[in-house]
Amino acid sequence: MNFSSVLSRIERNNPLDFGNIFSKSIDxxxxxxxQGVLLVVATIILMIPAMIILYIPIIGAAVVGSNNPEMQAGNVSPWTMLPFFLLLIPVMLVMQTGMLGLMAGYYKMVHKRDMDMETPTGDMFVFLKGVYLKKLFTLSFFSIGIALLATLLCYFPVIYVSVPLAFVSVVFAFNPELSPKEIIKLCFKLGNKKWLISFGLIFISGFLAQLVGMLLCGIGIFFTASFAYLPVYQVYKETVGFEDEDEIGQIGISEV
Known part of the structure; x- marks a missing residue:
């Protein structure tokens, strides 16, 4: 679908029912x-090297401090942490790019399962290719920039932008041909139209995913974490829909 087509579907503002979407998310x-377990495992594998890179300057500062009497006395210069902060933003961008690509692949797999189609494991990584990486990196830059700006404007804007930003991966997954600016615009349009119900669904599903996961001896979070992402897919499905569903509908109409 092109930008205008997706925008017009959002503008129709189809009414959504909280209970219906929540029930469909459970099903x-x-x-x-x-597929959710695969997403969690892939995310952890992605985070491990990033955390190692970030801890290198911290470990280095600790080693220097152990050999410096002044630093041992508590006179720590803020310059010792400069390498950490210089690495933080680039590492965050790389991590966000990888996680956004994984999430987009996950949503493609979810859609296939929703349509009772086969889902090869490789579908999870379909967007982590050269043709998409530049767009993913730009979307990650926009997302982090918006989140940081919202943080600087006190706490409430962070809550507000959390909903539109939650739609970035699902909008990209089903409209990868759109530009990053168009995707961000659609996310905020969709987030504004469906802010309250989306926030409620994200909050409740995230809380339940964490609670049930902890009740299952903690390890259960590997199995329940992905539940928090499904209401976003359902809101997109009920509001925008998918091209393949339209084609199936047109076939049914032509046969009649």
Missing amino acids: LFKKTWG
Whole structure:
């Protein structure tokens, strides 16, 4: 779909029912929990080298401090942490780019399972290719920039932008041909139209995913974490829909 087509579907502002979407998310989770586990594992694998890179300057500062009497006495110069802060933004951008690509691949797999289609494991990494990486990096830059700006404007703007930013990966997953600016515009349009119900669904599903995961001896979070992402998919599905569903509908109409 092009930008105008997606925008017009959002502008229609189809009414959504909280209970209906939540119920559908539970049903979909039963079909996609395996893909959710794969997402969690892939995310952890992505985070490990990033955390190692960030801890290198911290460990270095600790080693220098152990050999410096003044630093041991508490006279620590803020310059010793400069390498950490210089690495923080680039590492965050790389991590966000990888996580956004994984999330987009996850949503493609979720859609296939929703349509009762086969989902090869490689689909999770379909967007982590050269043709998409530049766009993913730009989207990550925009997302981090918006989040940081919202943080500087006190706490409430962070809550507000959390909903539109939650739609970035799902909008990109089903409209990868759009430019990063168009994707961000659509996310904020969709987030504004469906802010309250989306925030409620994200909050409740995230809380339940964490609670049930902890009740299952903590390790259960690997299996329940992905439930928090499914309401976003359902809101997008009910509001925008998908091209393949339109094609199926047109086939049914032509046959009649």
